[in-house]
Amino acid sequence: MKELVISKIRDGTVIDHINAGKAILVLKILGIDENTKETVSMVLNVPSKKMGKKDIVKVEGLFISEEKLNKIALIAPNATINLIREYEIKKKFKVKPPEIVKGILKCPNRLCISNAKEPVETIFYISVKNGQVVAKCHYCGRNISDLTKFIV
């Protein structure tokens, strides 16, 4: 197996075991965009014993809050987080889906008030059914199971 093409980071957050192809959405959920000052590395389709293929994201110099990181579970339920200090793993944990997410998902029901021209933020209640993450709209009650399609 080839070595990783990105180097270790000194301080920051490493998000591992992201489902292959979902790293870009992970950045979106974390609000990492062209205005982000930190060095961000992203590797797609890395061979993985457990997952076949996986994506990895490294954010140098930034310790992302656990609350924010848990939102990744919406699209990458197996993701693991490594918080790094001085090249050492200081904390390692698996993401857990939050109970409620606000403003991240869009309701697929075009007749839902959350899709109207109103000062409204989407709210979804998250649950896990048969190993699958399901989101229920606070306003219209619609359930979404394929969450990746509805990330705002």
Added chain:
Amino acid sequence: MKHLVSIEDLSKDEIIKILNKSEEFEDVALGKRKSRILESKILANLFFEPSTRTRISFETAMKKLGGEVINVSAQEASSMAKGETLADTVRVISNYCDAIVIRHPLEGAARFAAENSNVPVINAGDGAGQHPTQTLLDLYTIKKEIGRIDGTKIALVGDLKYSRTIHSLIKALTLFNTKIYLVSPPILDLPVEFIDELDGDIEKVELESVIGEVDVVYVTRIQKERFLDEEEYKKVAGSYRITIETVKRMKDDAIILHPLPRVYEIAIEVDYTKQARYFKQTFYGVPVRMSILTEVML
């Protein structure tokens, strides 16, 4: 502050409390007793969609309890026509009244209105979403006309997919240990994800197989606009029609309910049978809405 947005906001005990209180208001609804319990209170009827029964029965309920009513329809509300948001409309109107009854074409609109209101909000129907006051009056009708809700067998007939009345009612019925039969053409079946969330004794059947055993046949309108083909509509609507022949196969003490307006789904002759209780059902809307109004305002 108490809102009534979804029937799920209420526990079984709270539902029973509202139904018991409705019974106390029946005399007032019939004009046998006077009440000024809501004197000096103002109700705003905020209807973004047409309504006859719901709006009028709320108005009647409020006035018979000594309260005042402001009716605001979408056509009249000039600022809404100018593009004002629902949030702003509710923020403004809630400063002028003690409670708001809202009907809106979008699902979740009542919940959103409640979040923006200074006064209690009662959902009078939000798109294909919820219609909790209709559910409460349906439950009340069953209680009054059958004598109980617990343990009854109920066939829900017609459009189970889009009918907000059905969506609210079925959730409430599962709290009462009822046997629920679903009777609908395949394209108007209750959505699967909806059934998955329900915890009750529910079975999809043909009406013919259960008509002799059910206590309640609850009929809803099959809307023409759900069908692309008029012929197909006529075929489907015809096969779910309640006729005198259907009534003959029902139990003697069974009842037929309908949220109305009825179009084709119940034959006119059925109106004269003792099983037909859908007009009685509309009367019960008044005491039930009196009970709801006092519950949220006092």
